[in-house]
Amino acid sequence: MPHSSRPVPTSRASRLYEVMDLMLDSLGDPLALKTLAASASYSSFHFGRIFRELTGFSAVEYQRKRRLRRAAHLLRHEPDVAVFRIAQDCGFPSNAAFAKAFKQQFAMSAKAWREGGWRTFMDQQVGRESDVSFFVAEPDNLDVILAPYCPPEPGSIAARIAVRALPPITLRYHRFFGQSGAALSLACNDVICEAERRGGAAPGTPWYGVFDEDPGFTGASEYCYDFGAAAAPAGDPRLGVRILPAGNYACLDFQREWPRFRSMYEDWLDQQAAWRLDSTRPHIEMVERCDAGQWRGWLALPVKKR
Structure with a gap:
């Protein structure tokens, strides 16, 4: 449901759903806000406002978080894939940018996460909801x-x-x-x-x-x-x-x-x-x-x- 106290009209919401699905399918690609806004028939300004009403986040922040969670999945489940390759596949321009963003999101390095830190995060930060x-x-x-x-x-x-x-x-x-x-x-x-x-x-x-x-x-x-x-x-x-x-x-x-x-x-x-x-x-x-x-x-x- 929308985070805002003012509900987003349903016709707008369904158009934004399509944009969000497009974003999910292209996590490794640069985020072109004007293109996304146009695909939903909005100006960039209105797209940004309505997107935040619906999700509670800007489109840039929303995509950054989804990229990091995709990386967290890959680090856990694909241990033979190098960290720098995961960073690239998830749309980060450099290892340094990825390392900084990952630590901000998960309070540990990607290496520590891969070595079992994901379980600590899941149990301590998310708790029972993860079950x-x-x-x-x-x-x-x-x-x-x-x-x-x-x-x-x-x-x-x-x-x-x-x-x-x-x-x-x-x-x-x-x-x-x-x-x-x-x-x-x-x-x-x-x-x-x-x-x-x-x-x-x-x-x-x-x-x-x-x-x-x-x-x-x-x-x-x-x-x-x-x-x-x-x-x-x-x-x-x-x-x-x-x-x-x-x-x-x-x-x-x-x-x-x-x-x-x-x-x-x-x-x-x-x-x-x-x-x-x-x-x-x-x-x-x-x-x-x-x-x-x-x-x-x-x-x-x-x-x-x-």
Whole structure:
């Protein structure tokens, strides 16, 4: 939701969503504000003002933070890639500029982060929010979300994970800013309930939650989460449209439980010799309400061959 007390009109918001997605797809390229503003049919001045109303940040600061979080992903999951190469791929003009920006964002050097500092940052700076994957929270059933993270029995999650080639999905979505944990879960549940009340979604409709960055590295105030359905009505000005990319995903099916991406990272991904995280594609979560009213679905972690 917008950070400003004055909501951004929905038609403006959906145009800005497209610009933000373009920014995410071109993290390694120079940021041309005039070009971005023109693509959303705004002057540079109005683009900057509306972008800040929506996200709480200037476009330059927003892109800098996303570049740094992409770098943080790569440092953790691709240990054989040199730091200077990661800096270049994430759009930093020099090693010195990257080193300064990374330390300002994460309070440690890139080297320290790669050597395990990411875990300290995740646990101390972000805390419990880093443990939370998406849940469709009913208002009277928040205990599962508020409970602290408990690591699974070693191998128990890994045994349930299968790597699948998922097709592309055209998603019509609501975008939420600065929400995570229980607040985000309740907001997404409200979206589902409203759609069902209006007849825009039947029980059993698949709903998708999408985030492009590890919430453990992001924190609640900067968290960006897309939630919607492929079956949502076309032309609704409240909704953005994005194509979830096809590719290999490590998938964990569930029913009447709420597993967390953190358990997939720690029990499967960190032990993998064949697969590693693909930071260029999003995490995807699918949920649907079955005939008995219970929730089921899957978590999908984007992966690529080592």
